[in-house]
Amino acid sequence: MAREKVIGPSSGDDERKQHDAALRPKLLKEVIGQRKVAERLEIAVRASQKLNEPLGHILFDGPxxxxxxxxxTVLPNELGTSIQMTSGPALSKxxxxxxxxxxxEEGSVLFIDEIHRMPRVVEEFIYPAMEDFRIDIVLGEGMSARTITYSLKRFTLIGATTRSGMLSGPMRDRFKMHEHLEFYSVEELATxxxxxxxxxNTPITESAARELARRSRGTPRVANSRLHWTRSYSAAKHDGSISEPIAKAALDMAEVDSDGLDKNDRRYLEILIDLYGGGPTGVEALAAxxxxxxxxxxxxxxxxxxxxxxxTRSPRGRVAMPRAYTALGKLPPRPKPDDKQGSLFE
Structure with a gap:
């Protein structure tokens, strides 16, 4: 299995990361969903092993x-190598x-989360490392400055981003593989x-698993959070097992509705509809x-x-669709004959 090294500051909720790590698959065959992506990665891993070459640099993007x-974290396990992990905000220079x-180490993996948040000067510094496995270090300043070239072991850079459009073209071009991850189906999340x-070690019924899956926004991380909360709810109020009624009661207490909308989602829709008349409204105004x-x-x-x-997003901002009004128990406005947004509600 991969030997994981974390150097430098980390970001995010440590408790959530511990929960995620405990439930995370170890091998590609254990990954549920994203099958096309997993199949392409398996081909890349097998080719790397047969050709005795490092795995090509990979960029993952998606919500x-x-x-x-x-x-x-699965890929180093498949390769039998180590991984170092950091994030874009931690790399300021x-x-x-x-x-x-x-x-x-030879063939090891460097994982940079939120890679789109790396400063441009850091991007440019890593270019020769990605292409030629070397870095150029400048010593001194002005006329007395000199450059030392340091050779690196052959490695694989894996970047993760929620905003691939914020990466520069030269940075994106240096990744041999670019994989976009999609939302999961209810069946995949239930599995x-x-x-x-x-x-x-928590018994759960099939119907309860599907109920949690339906309210998990198509996202495994949310599904794991819903599972942890429901498990705690059942342990506190019942016998620790999860049935469909227990799952519904737990999620109702957490203010997660039957469509998976939580209080932040509903607050977003309420403000968009009640304060801004359904839009169009810019994201900065909504955020403020x-x-x-x-x-x-x-x-x-x-x-x-x-x-x-x-x-939906229009050139002028966010616009509430009929389903948003229905979710809040409101009637969509009737479009005026000259209303340019009217087509959204037809």
Whole structure:
């Protein structure tokens, strides 16, 4: 199995990461969903082993919680090598990359989460490392400056991003594979929930697993969070097992409705409809009103609302769709004959 090294500061909720790591698959054959992606990665891994070459650099993109980090940790296990992990915000200057690059082993993996948040100067520093497995270190300044070239072990860079469009063209071009991860079906999420409940020694019925899956926004990370909460609810109020009535009661208490919308989703839709008349409204205005970062809205809340047609994006901003009004128990407005947005409600 891969030997995981984490050097430098990390970001995110440590408790959530521990839960995710405990439930995360170890091999490609254990991954549920994203089958086309897994099959292409399996081909790349087998080719790397037969050709005795490092795996080509890989970029994963897609909304949060769909398995980018899971694939990044599974691949070193398949290759029998080590992995070092960091994130774009932790790499503010080229010197921050040096401990990672100089500690690389032959064929090992360097994983950079939120790679789109790396400063451009760090991007440019890593170009020769990705292409020629070397880095150029400048010593001194002005006329006395000199450059030392340091050779690196051959390695694989795996990047994960929720916003691949924010990466520069030269950076994207240096990845041999670019894989976009899609939302999961209810059946796939129910399978993940059943497997992970087994890992947690928590009995769960088939109908309960499907109920949790239906309310998990097509996202494994959300499904795991829903499972952990329901498990805690059952342990506190029942015998620790999860039936469909227990699952419904637990999620109702967590303010997760039957469509998987949570209180932040409903707050978003309420403000868009009640305060801004259904839009169009810019994301910055919505973020300021909700008191959340615009990145949080764009990366975590909006992808599901867009996919399920609660909202749409127009050139002038976000617009509430008929399903958003229905979810809040409101009637969609009747379009005026000259209303340019009228076609959205026909």
């Amino acid at each position: 949060p919680g769909l398995g980018k980090t899971t694939f990044a 080229p010197a921050d990359l040096l401990p990672f690059l100089t500690n690389l 993940i929930i059943r497997i992970n409940s087994g890992k947690l 009103t909700i008191n959340l970062a615009s990145d949080t809205l764009s990366d975590e809340i909006e992808p599901y609302l867009l996919r399920e047609q609660y909202i």
